[in-house]
Amino acid sequence: MTDVARAAGVAIGTVSNVLNHPDKVAPATLERVQGAIAQLGFVRNTNAQQLAAGRSRSIGLVVIDISNSLFVDIARGAQRYATELSMNVLVANSDNRIDQQRADLDFFDGARVGGILLAPMEDAGDDVARIRTHGRPTIMLNYDTGRNDCCQVLVDNEEVGYLAARHLIEIGRTRLAFVGGRDYLQPVALRRRGVRRAVAEENGRVTLQEIPTENLDPPGGLRAGEELAPQVRDGRLDGVIAVTDLLAMALIQVFGAEGIAVPGDVAVMGCDHNSAAWGGMIPLTSVQMQGIDMGREGVRLLLAELGEDPATHEHVTTVLRPELVVRESTVGRSAISAASV
Amino acid sequence: MTDVARAAGVAIGTVSNVLNHPDKVAPATLERVQGAIAQLGFVRNTNAQQLAAGRSRSIGLVVIDISNSLFVDIARGAQRYATELSMNVLVANSDNRIDQQRADLDFFDGARVGGILLAPMEDAGDDVARIRTHGRPTIMLNYDTGRNDCCQVLVDNEEVGYLAARHLIEIGRTRLAFVGGRDYLQPVALRRRGVRRAVAEENGRVTLQEIPTENLDPPGGLRAGEELAPQVRDGRLDGVIAVTDLLAMALIQVFGAEGIAVPGDVAVMGCDHNSAAWGGMIPLTSVQMQGIDMGREGVRLLLAELGEDPATHEHVTTVLRPELVVRESTVGRSAISAASV
Numbered sequence A, B: 001m002t003d004v005a006r007a008a009g010v011a012i013g014t015v016s017n018v019l020n021h022p023d024k025v026a027p028a029t030l031e032r033v034q035g036a037i038a039q040l041g042f043v044r045n046t047n048a049q050q051l052a053a054g055r056s057r058s059i060g061l062v063v064i065d066i067s068n069s070l071f072v073d074i075a076r077g078a079q080r081y082a083t084e085l086s087m088n089v090l091v092a093n094s095d096n097r098i099d100q101q102r103a104d105l106d107f108f109d110g111a112r113v114g115g116i117l118l119a120p121m122e123d124a125g126d127d128v129a130r131i132r133t134h135g136r137p138t139i140m141l142n143y144d145t146g147r148n149d150c151c152q153v154l155v156d157n158e159e160v161g162y163l164a165a166r167h168l169i170e171i172g173r174t175r176l177a178f179v180g181g182r183d184y185l186q187p188v189a190l191r192r193r194g195v196r197r198a199v200a201e202e203n204g205r206v207t208l209q210e211i212p213t214e215n216l217d218p219p220g221g222l223r224a225g226e227e228l229a230p231q232v233r234d235g236r237l238d239g240v241i242a243v244t245d246l247l248a249m250a251l252i253q254v255f256g257a258e259g260i261a262v263p264g265d266v267a268v269m270g271c272d273h274n275s276a277a278w279g280g281m282i283p284l285t286s287v288q289m290q291g292i293d294m295g296r297e298g299v300r301l302l303l304a305e306l307g308e309d310p311a312t313h314e315h316v317t318t319v320l321r322p323e324l325v326v327r328e329s330t331v332g333r334s335a336i337s338a339a340s341v
Helices: A002-008 A012-020 A027-040 A048-053 A069-084 A098-110 A125-132 A157-170 A186-200 A218-233 A245-257 A291-306 A328-340 B002-008 B012-020 B027-040 B048-053 B069-084 B098-110 B125-132 B157-170 B186-200 B218-233 B245-257 B291-306 B328-340
Strands: A058-063 A088-093 A115-118 A138-141 A152-155 A175-179 A207-211 A239-242 A267-269 A286-288 A317-320 A323-325 B058-063 B088-093 B115-118 B138-141 B152-155 B175-179 B207-211 B239-242 B267-269 B286-288 B317-320 B323-325
Touching: A002 A027, A058 A069, A058 A098, A058 A291, A069 A088, A069 A291, A069 B088, A088 A098, A088 B069, A088 B098, A098 A115, A098 A125, A098 B088, A115 A291, A125 A138, A138 A291, A152 A157, A152 A291, A157 A175, A157 A186, A157 A239, A157 A267, A157 A286, A157 A323, A175 A186, A175 A218, A175 A245, A186 A207, A207 A218, A218 A239, A218 A245, A239 A245, A245 A267, A267 A328, A291 A317, B002 B027, B058 B069, B058 B098, B058 B291, B069 B088, B069 B291, B088 B098, B098 B115, B098 B125, B115 B291, B125 B138, B138 B291, B152 B157, B152 B291, B157 B175, B157 B186, B157 B239, B157 B267, B157 B286, B157 B323, B175 B186, B175 B218, B175 B245, B186 B207, B207 B218, B218 B239, B218 B245, B239 B245, B245 B267, B267 B328, B291 B317
Parallel strands: A058 A088, A058 A115, A115 A138, A138 A152, A152 A317, A175 A207, A175 A239, A239 A267, B058 B088, B058 B115, B115 B138, B138 B152, B152 B317, B175 B207, B175 B239, B239 B267
Antiparallel strands: A088 B088, A286 A323, B286 B323
């Protein structure tokens, strides 16, 4: 940190502020200090060989599933900010496999990247602790360890579910279903809780049934759709929140095949704004998970942690707010056309 | 190769066939030899330290733009095949920047991956030659160097354009436009050639105008749409092929705002099956670029090259066939519904 302060011509406290409280620093100073950081490379745990190879100026990003556009957004957000700092981001896809996730973490550790951003499938505390002993911090994305043992960037997933249910209630739907399974996955459990809260606030005017699915991909949605179709016909169901967009897309497909109109007979929406689910016949209402911001904030926290003494570093959790994206599957094409013209 | 042959209990010629002509090898033998290759790791240019770190069992993939789903498909195809061979794939995004592409190649070189798959923006011959001197082959994806100086996996991009124009002609459209620019990009120039060929085959029954755009993203499509809208109203245009799906999506948006019906007044299609363009109001007809197969074939060619003596290795080019994907933007929703029920 002393080197950075000297290079930027500022006090050490200013460098610390840049890393930890950038909002407190004048823009021009911020830029000068960040420039010096970029110029000098990471200020700890580097050596000439690594700097020469440029590898300590690289960040490893491990994601669960690169075909989910949330993780593509995270990669883009992280890379754009890294590029501003003359760093680069490498992406490893754990492809929903815990052994692959460990192999990816080990690759980045062995390749001596400066640090790691990890969007984990489940608790990876042991791996993270091991890698930290090599001087490489890991920032957790979209996963709350609940232990304050690393910096984290989260989206308020309870708010995701709440926004989804509020939207259906506001467009007049009163007989809702929540479709989703694998509650051991944090986002699923939290979104479910948010949906329940929005329904509870209606004091019985809105009903909610919960349809468990084995997985979060289209096959689970097809089975749930077959279960729900008779209820739509009987007027017992007029709004569905699927915990993922892929489930929602499958539901719409089944309803279409059964002659049920979306959103006429039943409004359907997803919760994770996954562009892989946009290929269906009816554009899908969903909730934007702010992946670009998540990636950017992850790099910022990583840089902050690298700039501090590990003995005194205090971990930070940033929580991002999700945002509703309204499309045809809940309000119909005419409403969207009217709004967009 | 001797070690692999011994481990698999086959002749050296059989190992060579597995690597170069897998179609000539019995499935059971193929599996046994590939297993031995995976077991032993890459057979050249490895040492105990690298094998211990597992890095020579890693493949670096450098793509132009990770937000284009073609490259996500390539990554998934490469990774699935790599996983079968107990290897892994790391992805670097050059984000449409040539300096970033070089930085990504250098990262992988420095990290001592076993080899590199590169979907380049433009000719990267010097970088590839330099990296090859370190014993790391590079397989080119979706780019023809025209020099036979490395193995390549291509999609027949002329066929992409031909399939697109044939589709519009077959559904009865006769006054076509091709929208796209940046002809120095190989896929653009080749798709244009394919479109011209399909139109030429009609001996004047079908007309073609070409609308240049500055870029391949939505802004270019918005301007082209404003130029074309009056022609649609005058009946001078009834079918548009945009060289990218993002351009096509922008065209549909402009036409919608101008009160022009798609596909009623004008059929619109893209050419690269990019899921990022699926968020529009009207699902888009496009051409599937076979990214999954491209990634898989890239890994196969890399493994083959690594298994051979660089002095005698002969570079191979695999050309994949694209496939038309028909959606609402050219045939309307009712035609799709009828077909899918």
